[in-house]
Amino acid sequence: MVLPDLNRLSMFIAVAQAGGFTAAAERMGVAKSMVSQQVGQLELELGVTLFARTTRRVTLTESGEALLGLSEPLLQGLQDAVASMGSGAAELSGRLKLTAPADYAGQILAPVLAQFALQHPRVQLEILATDQQVDLVAEGVDLAIRMGTLSDSSLRATKLGQFEQVPVAAPGLLARVGVPNQPAMLAELPWLALTALRAPLSWRFTDPTGAETLVRLRAVLKANSTTILMEMARAGLGGAILPDYMVMGDLAIGRLCRLVPDQQLPAGGTYAVYPTTRQPPAKVRSLIDFLRQHMDAAGA
Template structure:
């Protein structure tokens, strides 16, 4: 019987119990006296008891009505408090914001942005998770993920923030020992380091004017993270490709050399990715907007216009 109960009648019951007036209850809840009377009559019929003694001047709880009021009024208060708290977290920057990003990007860019954002919103807890393997946002409770490259999961919603270049790289020590390639097809003769996070880590297409060159590499060494790949490159283990921003300091310091700069590789994109829910929480929207302003003010080359 409880499963068939119209729960919409309970707020009317509580209001009538407190106001002792159909008119006052209707005014409090913004409905008609007829609706209040109908819902209370339906509730009494459903429960099989009389909840109110009605007179021309006053509506008074019966013993059964008083017992019901005592039972559900505290639960209703708890429910209203929970709903209010949820509404505050939705529209104000409170609660927890879980962000996921590739390790190199978190170190090079995102960490500083999160630190500045946290200072502006001290009531918001931020959990920054940096890992190259793509996580399951729903299972891990991630609110926002930054992903570089090309999206695979079509169930997720994404907003492209900008694009980045891909650089072909090697260490000076490797080039001194193995020589410097001058054409993409020469790469098949070199030691290639494969990044296994990619869909096709051994196949790359280089472009110069209208001359595409598709090259199929052979890899003795592979890495499962961009940080690991960069360490192998710096150590002189071979040649590979990484996003420009993640190796900018290594190039400036002479630890890595960009190869074949007159040949371009397909650009990648950076995305703000959201789980497949109907609505983004205010804290997520606020951080993405902040991050775009923050990166633009610092001329971060990896983030362009949305």
């Protein structure tokens, strides 16, 4: 059998990764008709149907799944090998789209990505800052930064670091309701709950001896954004449990107060994730390594 054209094979992989011909064409910067024509020609060469096409969606057939599983890592390895030739070191290039929570993207990620972009000027970064969970394949996202505990088994994950979860409240609120000196007293305060968490009102505190206390809180407001909770906490509406990187400045100037400071909450993790169906290209692997090194240097 004659080996298929590598350009057609790469277009087939792009359609499979993007979930459709239109998205694949946009990602590759070519016309949709060209992608459709080249994939159709590949099907003729192989004598199989690779995609089941309807007016609403495109899905891989059994033959398509088999070809993707075999060809994707091989083609990626070939691309990486070619990229590493020439000067002896790979020059990263092309679009790299990533998503991250809005607060983390602005406060922590932006300066790190700026350093990465300066080191790799041929990489075009596209950043989607949102507190919503994004469908990585459907949105054409190469890498996502996610916080807390991962629950999606369809994603590969690399842990970049961790952060402390800190219970805080404004001085004005504590002046009205009193300062709690033990975890059980936290239940008497009004709280601001982050709906992105699976159990935003149940928290397990650990004291210096290792003794644990489970506290169930009462919410006066729920939101899907830590930025909103931060502003509401500053206004004195309620207490909030927020990442340490968000509240360090406010704690230092007394704008917020740390509650039960002798107690610890479970640390949250920071992860770089990408779909298991996709072999990450060199630029994504390079960014993951860059982020991990930054986190190690910062002691996160």
